[in-house]
Amino acid sequence: MAFLELDKLSKTFGSHLAVDGLTLGVEKGEFVSLLGPSGCGKTTTLQMIAGFVEPSGGSIRLEGRDLLAVKPARRGLGIVFQSYALFPHMTVAENVGFGLEMQGVAAPERIKRIGETLELVGLSAFAGRYPRQMSGGQQQRVALARALVIRPQILLLDEPLSNLDAKLREEMQIELRQIQRTVGTTTILVTHDQAEAMALSDRLVVMNHGRAEQIGPPHEAYERPATPFVASFLGRTNLVGGATVRPEKISFAAQGLAGKVRTRIFQGNHWLYQVETTDGLVTVIRQNTGEAMPAEGEAVHLAWGAA
Amino acid sequence: MKSAPYLLSLPALLLFAVIVVVPLIMTVLLSFHDWGQYKGIEPVFILKNWHEVFTDSYFLEMFWRTFRIAFSVTVLAALLGAPEAYILNRMKSPWRGIFLLVILGPLLISVVARTLGWALLFGGNSGLVNKALASIGLIDAPLPFMFTETGVIVALTHVLMPYMVLAVWAALQRLDPQVENAAVALGAGPFTVLRRIVLPQVMPGILSGAIIVFALAASAFATPAIIGGRRLKVASTLAYDEFLNTLNWPLGAAVAVLLLIALVAIVVGLSRLVERRYAQVFG
Numbered sequence: 001m002a003f004l005e006l007d008k009l010s011k012t013f014g015s016h017l018a019v020d021g022l023t024l025g026v027e028k029g030e031f032v033s034l035l036g037p038s039g040c041g042k043t044t045t046l047q048m049i050a051g052f053v054e055p056s057g058g059s060i061r062l063e064g065r066d067l068l069a070v071k072p073a074r075r076g077l078g079i080v081f082q083s084y085a086l087f088p089h090m091t092v093a094e095n096v097g098f099g100l101e102m103q104g105v106a107a108p109e110r111i112k113r114i115g116e117t118l119e120l121v122g123l124s125a126f127a128g129r130y131p132r133q134m135s136g137g138q139q140q141r142v143a144l145a146r147a148l149v150i151r152p153q154i155l156l157l158d159e160p161l162s163n164l165d166a167k168l169r170e171e172m173q174i175e176l177r178q179i180q181r182t183v184g185t186t187t188i189l190v191t192h193d194q195a196e197a198m199a200l201s202d203r204l205v206v207m208n209h210g211r212a213e214q215i216g217p218p219h220e221a222y223e224r225p226a227t228p229f230v231a232s233f234l235g236r237t238n239l240v241g242g243a244t245v246r247p248e249k250i251s252f253a254a255q256g257l258a259g260k261v262r263t264r265i266f267q268g269n270h271w272l273y274q275v276e277t278t279d280g281l282v283t284v285i286r287q288n289t290g291e292a293m294p295a296e297g298e299a300v301h302l303a304w305g306a307a
Numbered sequence: 308m309k310s311a312p313y314l315l316s317l318p319a320l321l322l323f324a325v326i327v328v329v330p331l332i333m334t335v336l337l338s339f340h341d342w343g344q345y346k347g348i349e350p351v352f353i354l355k356n357w358h359e360v361f362t363d364s365y366f367l368e369m370f371w372r373t374f375r376i377a378f379s380v381t382v383l384a385a386l387l388g389a390p391e392a393y394i395l396n397r398m399k400s401p402w403r404g405i406f407l408l409v410i411l412g413p414l415l416i417s418v419v420a421r422t423l424g425w426a427l428l429f430g431g432n433s434g435l436v437n438k439a440l441a442s443i444g445l446i447d448a449p450l451p452f453m454f455t456e457t458g459v460i461v462a463l464t465h466v467l468m469p470y471m472v473l474a475v476w477a478a479l480q481r482l483d484p485q486v487e488n489a490a491v492a493l494g495a496g497p498f499t500v501l502r503r504i505v506l507p508q509v510m511p512g513i514l515s516g517a518i519i520v521f522a523l524a525a526s527a528f529a530t531p532a533i534i535g536g537r538r539l540k541v542a543s544t545l546a547y548d549e550f551l552n553t554l555n556w557p558l559g560a561a562v563a564v565l566l567l568i569a570l571v572a573i574v575v576g577l578s579r580l581v582e583r584r585y586a587q588v589f590g
Contacts, residue, residue: 050488050492051492052488052491072491072492073491073492073494073495073496074494075492076494077492078492079488079489079492081485081488081489082485083483083485085483085485085486085488085489086486086489087486087489087490087504088486088508089507089508089510098490098493098495098503099493099494102493102494102495102499103494146489146493150493150494
C-alpha cells in the first residue's frame with residue numbers, strides 16, 4: 001500500500017467534471033508532478049488533498065488513514081501557493097514560525113527550527129524583513145521554508161515557480177530538487193510547465209480533462225507516450241510516415257524523406273528547423289556542434305531511426 | 308508647455324479659493340473682532356474671544372464633550388462596521404448586493420430625515436426603543452435618549468457607519484484569499500485566522516475609516532442639533548447658536564476656527580501615525 005493513496009477521486013462543479021476518477025499512489029519520499037494544461041483538474045486535485053475543496057467522490061488515504069475525515073487545519077501538510085500567500089504583516093521569521101506556533105512548539109525550539117529552515121533555503125540574513133521588501137525568488141523561498149518548517153508529511157507545491165522569470169525559475173528548480181532530496185519530504189507538484197515537471201519529478205501524472213492520461217517516470221512518458229495527448233504535451237512531435245517522431249531524433253542525411261528548409265532558427269545550443277516535405281511541415285532540432293548546417297531554401301533529406 | 312497643467316487646473320483652483328479659502332480667512336479674521344450687545348461687530352484686532360474660549364470652563368466642557376462623542380462613535384462604528392464589512396465580503400452574489408444597498412441606503416436619505424427618525428424612536432418614556440429594551444428585559448426603567456450623549460452617539464453611529472464599512476471593505480478586497488488558506492493549512496483555527504491574519508491586514512482600512520468617522524462625528528451638526536437640542540450642545544451647535552441666536556459672530560467664529568484647528572491636528576496626526584506604522588509593511 002502506498003504512502004498517499006488517491007482512490008477514484010472525483011470532483012464536479014455544477015455539471016462540469018473537473019476531476020474524473022483519479023487513482024494514484026505516491027510512495028514515501030517520492031516527488032510526483034501533476035502535469036497538464038489549465039483546466040485539466042490538477043489544481044483541484046491538489047486542493048482536495050489540502051482540504052480546501054471537498055471531493056464529490058472517491059477517497060484519499062495517508063498511511064492508510066482516511067484523510068478526508070481530518071480537518072484542513074489538522075492535516076499537517078506543507079503548501080506552497082502560486083501567489084506565495086505570505087503573511088504581509090509578519091516578518092520572514094514570524095511567517096516561518098507561524099505554523100510552529102500553531103503546533104504549540106515552545107519558543108526556544110521554535111527559534112532554533114526557524115533558523116535551521118531559513119538556512120536551508122539560504123535566507124538566514126533576511127529573518128527580520130517583511131515580504132514586500134523581498135524579491136519574487138526570495139518570497140518563494142520564504143513560502144517554501146514556511147511549508148517545510150512544520151515537517152509536513154506531504155509537501156504540496158501549486159505552480160510555485162510560475163511567477164519567476166526564466167533564469168531564476170531554472171535556478172529554483174535545481175534548488176527545489178536539492179532541498180527536497182535533503183529533507184526527503186514526499187512532494188506533489190502541480191504545474192503546466194512540462195520542462196519543470198520533467199526536471200523535478202520521479203514520476204509524472206499527465207492529466208487532461210480530469211483524467212490521468214499517463215503515470216510514469218518522465219523519461220518513459222517522453223519516450224513512450226501512452227496517448228497522442230501525452231506525446232504532444234511533453235515536448236514537440238512530428239507525424240511522419242504514420243509514426244510520431246520527436247524533432248531531435250530526426251537528422252539530415254544523404255537519403256530519406258526529401259524536403260526543403262523553410263525556416264532555420266538559431267537557439268544557441270541547438271538549431272530549430274521547419275522543413276517542407278511531402279508529409280507536411282516537419283520540425284527538426286539539431287545540436288549545435290559548431291559544424292555548418294543546411295541553410296534556408298536548401299534541399300535536404302531527413303532520416304530517423306525506428307520510433 | 309510646462310505651464311499647461313497649471314493653466315488647466317486654474318479654474319478649479321480659483322473656485323476652491325473663492326468658496327473655501329476666502330471665507331475661511333474671513334472667519335479667522337472675524338474671530339479677532341470685537342462685539343457688544345448694542346454696538347454690534349467692531350472691526351478691531353483683539354484677543355477677547357480667544358481669551359474667553361480658552362478660559363471659560365463652559366467652552367472647555369463643550370469641546371471635551373464633542374470629542375468624547377466623536378471618539379465613542381468612532382469606536383462603536385469600528386466595532387460594528389468591521390465585522391459587518393467582513394460578513395458582507397463573504398456573502399455570495401445576490402445577497403452581497405442587497406445588503407450593500409441596505410448598508411449604504413442611509414447615505415441616500417437626508418441626514419435630517421434620518422435623525423428625525425431616531426428622534427421618533429427615542430422620543431419620551433414610551434419611545435419604541437425603550438419599549439423594545441424593556442420588553443426583552445434589558446432595562447427596568449426607560450432610558451433617557453433624547454437630549455443625552457447616549458442618544459447622540461447612537462444616532463451618529465448609524466449615520467456614519469457606511470463610511471467605516473466601505474473603508475474596511477476596500478481593505479478586505481485587497482486580501483489574497485490564499486493567505487487565509489495558508490494559515491489554515493499551517494494549523495490555524497477560524498478565530499485565529501481572523502485575529503492573527505485578517506484583522507492585522509485590514510487594520511489600515513479600519514484606521515482610515517476611523518479618521519473619516521471621527522472627523523465627521525466631531526463636526527456633525529444636524530444630528531446633535533436634533534437629538535441633543537439646546538440642552539446638550541457640541542462645538543458645532545454652539546457655534547451655530549453664537550452666530551444665529553446670540554448674534555455674537557466673533558465668538559462663534561472663534562469656536563468654529565478652534566474646532567477646525569483641533570480636528571485638522573487630530574486627523575493629520577493620526578494619518579501620519581498610521582502611515583509611518585504601515586509604510587514598511589504594506590507600502
